[in-house]
Amino acid sequence: MSDQIKHECGIALIRLRKPLEYYHTRYGTTLYGLNKLHLLMEKQHNRGQDGAGVASIKLDVKPGMRYINRLRSNAQSPIEDIFKQIYRPIQAAGEQNPGRLEDAQWLKENLEFTGELFLGHLRYGTFGKNNIENLHPVMRSNNWMTRNLVLAGNFNMTNTADLIQRLVASRALGHQGDVVGGIVNTCRARVEIMRAQRSAGKNERRKRQDQSPLRVTIRQALPP
DSSP states (O other), rough: OOOSSSSSOOOEEEEEOOOOHHHHHHSOOTHHHHHHHHHHHHHHHGOOSEEEEEEEESSSSTTOOOOOOEEEESSSSSSHHHHHHHHHHHHHHHHHHHGGGHHHHHHHHHHHSSSEEEEEEEESSSSSSSSGGGGSSSSEEESSSOOOEOOOOOOOOOHHHHHHHHHHHTTTTTTTTHHHHHHHHHHHHHHHHHHHHHHHHHHHHHHHHHHHHHHHHHHHOOOO
């Protein structure tokens, strides 16, 4: 799938395990996760020579609310460019009403990049053109919440032509030629098949155990 990688992209992941209000009480800010992601990406600044990207996921949102946000940049200073765009509406909301920056629930419901899961990627290009389409995180959207995909990695897909042919043959390729999404669909289908086979095997073993002579004898000996 990949040639030897001599230079690596940078990846940062933040998963907040407590309610957003906890971080305001403990650290004095409702933007703890976003600030930490910014710090982690700055520490890998040299990796993002060709661009950077950020994605945020909000958990347990109300139906109809947007819960995935993504922003990518291949500007001269991509990290600075991204976080300027992210912080600008947050700062504007604070200028209009300073109390809103302390209201974690209001921020989550009204502003982007105020969730519980953050993914950052810095691209050190080893293949392909230096454009927005080649920046991670890549994203595949679906009306079903559990079928959305946000992915960032450090790899070179050098056999895309062969992968496309295989995915077309297996009818797993998305309508937009989404190779990564097609691979994920194929893997998910295989996992479901394996789970079904494992479940069927367990049921068969349980059935044989229930029908074993010793167990039948013990069951018959027990009082009703």
